[in-house]
Amino acid sequence: VRRGAVLVVEDDEDIRESIRLILEEEGYQVLPAPDGVAGLAILQQSLSALVVLVDFRMPRMDGIAMLREVAKHQPLARQHVYVLVTASYDQLPPGCADLMASLGVRTVKKPFDVDVLLGAVARACDALPVGHGGGLAGPSSSASGGSAGSCRAK
Amino acid sequence: VKETTPVTRQSHNRPDPVATDAAAQEVRARDERIQSLEAALRAAEARATRAELVLDSMTDGVMIFDHAGRVVRMNATAQALFASRTDEWNAAQSFDERKLHEPVYDEHDHQLTREQLPFARILRGEELTGAKAVDIIYQGPSGQRMQVSISGAPIRDEQGKIVAALCELRDVTERRRLERRTEEALGALLAMAEVLVRIPEEPAAHSAASPSSPASLTDHPHMDAPARRLAELTRRVLGCERLGIVTVDLASGRQAPVAVVGIPEDQLPQWWHGTEQAPFADIPGFPFIARLQAGEIVVFDIAKPPFSEPPFSEMPNPYGVRSALIAPLRVSERLIGTLSYDYGPSAHEFSQQEIELAGAVATLAALVLERERLLQERATAQADALALREANRRMDEFVGIVSHELRTPLTTVVANIQIAQRWLPRIEAQRVGGQPQPSPAGEGGADDVATQLARLLERSDRQAARLTRIVSDLLDMSRIQAGRLELRPERCNLIAIALEAVEEQRAAHPQRTINLTAPTGSAEVSVLADADRIGQVVTNYLTNALKYAPPALPIEVRVEQKGKHARVSVQDQGPGLSRGEQQRIWERFHRVERISVESGSGVGLGLGLYISRTIIERLGGQVGVQSARGAGATFYFTLPVAE
Numbered sequence: 187v188r189r190g191a192v193l194v195v196e197d198d199e200d201i202r203e204s205i206r207l208i209l210e211e212e213g214y215q216v217l218p219a220p221d222g223v224a225g226l227a228i229l230q231q232s233l234s235a236l237v238v239l240v241d242f243r244m245p246r247m248d249g250i251a252m253l254r255e256v257a258k259h260q261p262l263a264r265q266h267v268y269v270l271v272t273a274s275y276d277q278l279p280p281g282c283a284d285l286m287a288s289l290g291v292r293t294v295k296k297p298f299d300v301d302v303l304l305g306a307v308a309r310a311c312d313a314l315p316v317g318h319g320g321g322l323a324g325p326s327s328s329a330s331g332g333s334a335g336s337c338r339a340k
Numbered sequence: 341v342k343e344t345t346p347v348t349r350q351s352h353n354r355p356d357p358v359a360t361d362a363a364a365q366e367v368r369a370r371d372e373r374i375q376s377l378e379a380a381l382r383a384a385e386a387r388a389t390r391a392e393l394v395l396d397s398m399t400d401g402v403m404i405f406d407h408a409g410r411v412v413r414m415n416a417t418a419q420a421l422f423a424s425r426t427d428e429w430n431a432a433q434s435f436d437e438r439k440l441h442e443p444v445y446d447e448h449d450h451q452l453t454r455e456q457l458p459f460a461r462i463l464r465g466e467e468l469t470g471a472k473a474v475d476i477i478y479q480g481p482s483g484q485r486m487q488v489s490i491s492g493a494p495i496r497d498e499q500g501k502i503v504a505a506l507c508e509l510r511d512v513t514e515r516r517r518l519e520r521r522t523e524e525a526l527g528a529l530l531a532m533a534e535v536l537v538r539i540p541e542e543p544a545a546h547s548a549a550s551p552s553s554p555a556s557l558t559d560h561p562h563m564d565a566p567a568r569r570l571a572e573l574t575r576r577v578l579g580c581e582r583l584g585i586v587t588v589d590l591a592s593g594r595q596a597p598v599a600v601v602g603i604p605e606d607q608l609p610q611w612w613h614g615t616e617q618a619p620f621a622d623i624p625g626f627p628f629i630a631r632l633q634a635g636e637i638v639v640f641d642i643a644k645p646p647f648s649e650p651p652f653s654e655m656p657n658p659y660g661v662r663s664a665l666i667a668p669l670r671v672s673e674r675l676i677g678t679l680s681y682d683y684g685p686s687a688h689e690f691s692q693q694e695i696e697l698a699g700a701v702a703t704l705a706a707l708v709l710e711r712e713r714l715l716q717e718r719a720t721a722q723a724d725a726l727a728l729r730e731a732n733r734r735m736d737e738f739v740g741i742v743s744h745e746l747r748t749p750l751t752t753v754v755a756n757i758q759i760a761q762r763w764l765p766r767i768e769a770q771r772v773g774g775q776p777q778p779s780p781a782g783e784g785g786a787d788d789v790a791t792q793l794a795r796l797l798e799r800s801d802r803q804a805a806r807l808t809r810i811v812s813d814l815l816d817m818s819r820i821q822a823g824r825l826e827l828r829p830e831r832c833n834l835i836a837i838a839l840e841a842v843e844e845q846r847a848a849h850p851q852r853t854i855n856l857t858a859p860t861g862s863a864e865v866s867v868l869a870d871a872d873r874i875g876q877v878v879t880n881y882l883t884n885a886l887k888y889a890p891p892a893l894p895i896e897v898r899v900e901q902k903g904k905h906a907r908v909s910v911q912d913q914g915p916g917l918s919r920g921e922q923q924r925i926w927e928r929f930h931r932v933e934r935i936s937v938e939s940g941s942g943v944g945l946g947l948g949l950y951i952s953r954t955i956i957e958r959l960g961g962q963v964g965v966q967s968a969r970g971a972g973a974t975f976y977f978t979l980p981v982a983e
Contacts, residue, residue, distance in 0.1 A: 198748055200799045202754040211762075225684075241745060273747035277740040297751040300758040 190217040190311050192237045195252065196271070197227035197244040201296075205239065205271075206244055208300055209307065222247025226255055235265050237310040239294075244271035250282050251290060267310040271303070274297060344850050378970035386412070401488075401509030404495075405459045407502060414943070418498040418600045421480075421488060446726045447487070447516075452476065459492040462505035467493045474934055475512065487513045521579060522920035525650040528576040536712075539766045561759040570708050571599035577701050578694070583661060584611070585705065587677040588620045590629075595620040597613075598677065598709065623652075630889070632668035633675045637702075640664045660685035665695070667702035671710045679705055695860040736851055739930060745810050745945055749803035756796040763789060802848075813947045817928065820954050831982050832871040834906050835899050841878035842897055849886055853894035865899055865906045874979075881975045887944075888913035889972070903980060919966040926953045926963065953975070 192214045199220075206216045217236070219225040223242045229238065234252040240249040247255075249270055256262045268289055272278075273296035286293075289311070294306050395402055401418030405411055407589035426791045444452045454460060458474055468474055473491035480486035492507035508869045525630040567585065575583040578692045578743040582602035586595045600608065622629050625646035641663045661682045679702045682688075690698075728831045767789055842856045859865065867874075878897070885895045889912035896911040915920055915926065924930050929946040967973035 198752070199750040200803055201748070201755070204752055204759065207759055211759075221598065227749050261603065273744045273751065274740065277744065297754040300762065302756060 189213040189215070190314065191217060191234065191287075192239060192307060193217045193219060193225060193228055193232075194239045194264075195219045195222060195244070195249065196239070196241045197221055198241070205303070208303060212304060213328055214307065220324060221245055222252030222255075226252055229256070229262055229266060230259075232266075235267070235314040236310060237307055237314070238266050238268045239271045239307070240268060242270060242274050242278065250285070251278060253282075253291065257285060257289060262314060267313045269294055269306050269310050271298065353421075359671055376802045386702055395620055401507075401511075403459070403507045403509065405463065405505040405507070407463065407504065409459060409463060412504070421486070421509055421511060443478065445887050445980050447477065449477070458492060459505045462492050462503060462507065465502060466588070480513075485513065486511065487516045487817070502817060525577045525579070528573040529701070529704065532570070532573050532577075532701075532708060535561060535573075535708050537564070557789050566708075566712050566800070568601070569600035570705055571601045572699055574679065574705055577603050578681055578698060580802070581684045582661075582687075583679070583681040584615070585677060585679050585709075586615055586620075587709070588675060589667075590633075590675060593619050593621055595677075596890045607658075628666070629675075630753045632666065632678065633670075635668055635670060635699075636701050637668070638666045639695070640666065657942060662687055663690070665690055665698055667698045668708035669702055669709060671706050671751045676706060677709060694748060734929070735876050739971045740927075742810075744816065746807065749806040749810075752803040753800045753807070760796050763793065767793075767913070810945065813945055813951060816951045817945075817947050820951065825954065825958065827870040827873055827955065829868045829870055829959060831866055832869055832874070833866055834867050834869075834874070834979070835863065836910060837871055837874050838878050838897055838899050838908055841875050841882060845881065845882045845886065852881070852886060852891060854897060855897075856897045858899045859901055866980045867906050867959075867979040869979055870955075873959075877955055877977060879953040880912070880952050882946065884975070885910050885912035885914065885973075888912065904981050905978045906981050907976055909974050911972065911974040913972040917965065917971050918968045922967060924964050925949050925965070 189212065192209050194202055194216055195203050196218070198206065202218050202220070206218060209216050213235075217228055222240075223246045225238070225240065226247070227232045228235070240252060242249040243295060249272065252271075256266075256268065256286050265267055268291045270286065270291050277307055285291075292306055292310070294303055298309045298317075350713050395413070395415040396417075398415055398417060398729055401421050402413070402415045403411055403418050406559070416727070431664065444457065446456075458468055458476065462468060463873075466472075468491050470491070473489050474489055477485065477487050477742060488508055489510045489512045494502040495504040495506055497503050533602055536925075571583055574585075580602070585598040586600055590596045595615060597612050600611055603611055619628070623646070626640075632637055640647060642648065642652075642657070642661060643663070659682070662685060664682040665679055666678050666680040668675055669679055677697075681698075685940035770789060816825065838858075841855060841894040842854050846852070846854055882895065889895060893913040896909075898909045898911070900907045900909075926949050928950045930950075949963075956963045956979070959979060961977055961979035963975075963977045965973055965975050
């Protein structure tokens with residue numbers, strides 16, 4: 187079972203590992219990043235489309251700040267699909283509803299049910315633009331001509 | 341005198357009887373002329389004397405100056421006005437020579453030059469009559485301040501040339517004093533009225549600056565500014581020596597001082613305390629409270645019964661008061677206080693007019709007090725509302741952080757339980773088949789289910805422990821707030837406590853370097869403390885260091901003993917703290933926004949250092965931090981060494 191690649195931007199190591207375990211078991215490839223800065227660096231290098239799970243409260247650059255950066259770089263906004271995974275869903279800063287709507291960001295509340303997380307990732311995969319192959323970043327992956335369809339292929 | 345006819349030509353040799361008769365007639369006529377002249381002179385002298393008498397008997401002073409400014413006439417009243425200066429009265433002396441005018445001031449206390457003096461102005465042609473009369477002020481015969489009103493006009497000859505100045509002088513010293521007094525009273529009344537209608541600019545600031553209000557003055561031994569101003573204005577209106585304002589509570593029979601003026605500063609605390617202690621109660625034989633309630637003004641005369649008799653006559657009278665007046669302060673016919681005043685030891689008769697004035701002033705003072713009370717109430721209500729909003733905001737923020745901090749470890753716990761549940765079928769298959777199953781995670785390959793399961797449980801356990809710590813911190817905070825944090829001090833070894841905490845963190849963070857240094861040659865540093873709580877403090881310092889310092893750099897823990905004090909410090913090479921941050925970090929909920937964590941969760945409750953400080957201070961020690969921006973931080977605490 188080969189599915190798309192998921193970037194997990196999460197500062198809590200145990201949560202990051204738990205998500206990795208859940209997604210890898212379902213056949214996703216997982217790219218871990220401990221904060222928004224690291225996450226953004228991976229996004230900028232990735233030639234293929236990624237599902238991006240973003241935590242809100244993180245050191246250096248939090249999830250909302252990272253999404254704001256994404257919104258400033260439309261190629262990044264169009265290429266990837268973003269899901270906010272947060273324990274502070276009731277504490278989001280004012281004004282970020284517009285940002286989330288413009289990027290089509292869905293929210294998964296922590297603590298999450300594993301099925302809910304997997305459902306959100308699957309829907310995000312479906313929303314990935316056709317033409318961007320799901321998979322590792324890099325020219326070879328892009329050149330392989332993978333498409334969003336690869337996400338759905340079981 | 342009529343010209344007589346010459347008769348001497350008719351006879352030369354002998355006496356002519358006709359001629360002799362004519363000569364006699366002439367002599368008679370001359371005599372008559374002389375007599376008539378003498379009569380006229382006497383009459384003139386009598387008139388002059390009468391005029392002099394009239395001048396001297398005039399109650400106003402009159403002075404006449406010649407064209408050169410010399411005094412040519414000065415009646416008795418005028419001389420009395422300048423008595424000491426005119427002792428050596430000499431008409432030949434000029435006004436200047438007599439120094440009558442030095443120094444002379446106008447009513448604004450500006451000294452007048454000679455040219456500005458009234459007589460000089462009149463000699464220049466000015467008419468100082470009616471409203472143009474001027475006041476001069478100078479030191480009177482016995483050194484007292486004199487104020488004299490001068491009017492006058494120039495005297496001219498047939499050609500209209502000014503030959504003299506006529507001045508009329510009237511002593512207005514007393515009248516002007518009364519006028520000033522009235523003016524001051526009016527000014528003070530107006531100021532009181534102004535206080536009543538003025539809208540305070542910042543009622544909240546006012547309340548912060550002067551917490552004492554008429555309603556709550558009992559706790560504040562110093563008058564607040566509005567009350568003092570009220571008392572001073574009232575004293576100005578009434579012109580009394582000492583004036584006190586108190587609020588009264590009829591239900592409890594208590595009174596509270598508001599303000600007093602006219603007593604020396606060093607006697608103020610005594611007055612204040614005495615007033616607070618004294619009940620507001622009727623005096624036996626002199627019930628006055630009901631009278632005050634009815635709006636009546638009460639006069640105490642020490643010379644009359646019951647005050648002139650024991651026990652009152654034997655009571656101390658520190659200010660030697662002869663008589664005092666007490667006016668009720670009433671708002672809507674409710675007695676809220678009293679205004680009392682006296683003139684000290686000097687005899688004073690309270691006239692009906694004064695009693696009425698006191699009543700009017702008391703009414704105004706009551707309104708001012710009531711207004712102050714209402715303003716105070718409003719300010720308090722505003723401050724309460726503000727504090728409530730701030731408390732709510734902080735509570736919201738705190739609840740948000742707490743929920744985040746609780747949900748984060750819970751996420752791992754819940755996720756790992758669910759992962760294990762998903763693996764159950766495979767574990768069951770392994771049990772039935774007896775063969776180790778490949779790792780459910782697929783990629784890892786080598787790990788079997790049991791190893792993976794052990795990792796899930798380890799993560800869950802770690803996060804469950806984190807949950808427990810958060811809940812403990814919350815409980816500790818709540819206990820500290822309620823004053824119920826229990827500590828069980830007993831003799832314990834600080835080195836052992838530090839070592840245990842260090843080992844715990846070494847085990848949890850095997851990749852980090854934590855060094856522990858203790859006094860050489862000593863295995864024990866004894867303190868009287870709660871070992872678990874001290875361990876909690878060391879762990880708190882350590883976890884902060886691990887969280888904020890770069891992972892590659894070591895953390896130094898030191899246990900030292902200096903004289904009667906033991907000291908434990910945790911030094912990191914993290915980003916350090918500014919001076920301001922060093923003070924605030926010990927506050928509840930405080931987190932340094934600037935610093936990002938190097939490892940672990942990005943958020944904390946901001947309670948660790950607050951709890952640590954409370955524990956150490958309760959055990960008789962002190963906490964502190966030595967740091968500078970960019971130069972790492974050393975958190976320490978000291979405790980007294982056990983004897």
